[in-house]
Amino acid sequence: MTAAADDILIRVRGVRNQFGEQVVHDGLELDVRRGEILGVVGGSGTGKSVLLRSIIGLQTPDAGDITVFGEPMIGREETEAQNVRRRWGVLFQNGALFSTLTVAENVQVPLREYYRRLDATLLDEIAAYKIAMSGLGPEAGPKYPSELSGGMRKRAALARALSLDPELLFLDEPTAGLDPIGAAAFDALIKSLKQTLGLTVFLITHDLDTLYAICDRVAVIADKKVVAVGTIPELLALDQPWIQEYFNGPRGRTAAQGAETLHEEAVERDRPASAHHDVDARG
Structure with missing residues (x-):
């Protein structure tokens, strides 16, 4: 389409x-x-x-x-x-955080660049909100990138990418x-x-x-x-060597099986309670 x-x-x-x-x-x-x-x-x-x-x-x-x-x-x-x-916002490979700035200061960099009249209190509030949106706790704000785990650095970089309320990420x-x-x-x-x-x-x-x-x-x-x-099913229908090797290789099959399991679990979780009762009653 x-x-x-x-x-x-x-x-x-x-x-x-x-x-x-x-x-x-x-x-x-x-x-x-x-x-x-x-x-x-x-x-x-x-x-x-x-x-x-x-x-x-x-x-x-x-x-x-x-x-x-x-x-x-x-x-x-x-x-x-x-x-x-x-x-838009960008999360670069490996985060690309400024090592000499705290997480909160990193998040504030785009805000300072585009909105230079924002006062320090508002900058701190926005940074704290974006840090929370990225799944980090408030204790992450005053830390430097070197004090964070790899996963936390990714989330800090995501917080910075979200700082300007982007439409595109x-x-x-x-x-x-x-x-x-x-x-x-x-x-x-x-x-x-x-x-x-x-x-x-x-x-x-x-x-x-x-x-x-x-x-x-x-x-x-x-x-x-x-x-x-296309969607993954659409790509799998194509006779293209790299696509077939990528998605139908051992890792591709494992990922597909994992996705199918997660889908089945989600369907089961979302079923109405009455449906579960019917199954129990028939058992």
Whole structure:
């Protein structure tokens, strides 16, 4: 089904990224729909993070067009681009927190950049609220990144990404380095925030559990392009070697089985009490 133009939050057309003799993308195209969690996958070196950086303006493509919120992002004046950038948040790979700032001060960085007249009390209140939204306790605010666990640093970076009340959230490998329990908890947090805040999420990940748990669609980068976009069942129906190897390999099958188990548990949990009584009565 083709999405209406108003439903496309990010539109990438004909993008080419080249570094010296190495061509990373050539004619890459992608649409991200409003309100979805789009997972982006691909083998090492396919340029997933390069694509993200191209969209948010940290990398200028050699060719092509990118629009976000209907606004062109290539060749714009800096002041014009800032008006668009304040509408999104970014969680960079490994968090990219400023090591010399506390968690609260890290969260305040975007606020100080875009809203310079906010007083210290209000900045502290907003930072505390965003830290709580990310699932951290108030004791995390005055701590430095070096004093946090890996999972806590991810959540602190998420709090900073949420500081400007974004409509669009970019996540680069958010569960990398987390244990399975921590990764699952982070996935659940992202899904909850997406539903509560009405976010659109652009998510780069290698984590198959994440893809099955929270992504509405998945875009696959291979051969310098996006070769397929769809739900996981739609992708599995394609005769594309990398997709089949990725999703039907041992880890892919394990993730699929885990997702099916979680779905069955959710259905059972959500059944009306009377249905449970009927089963008991028949037993």
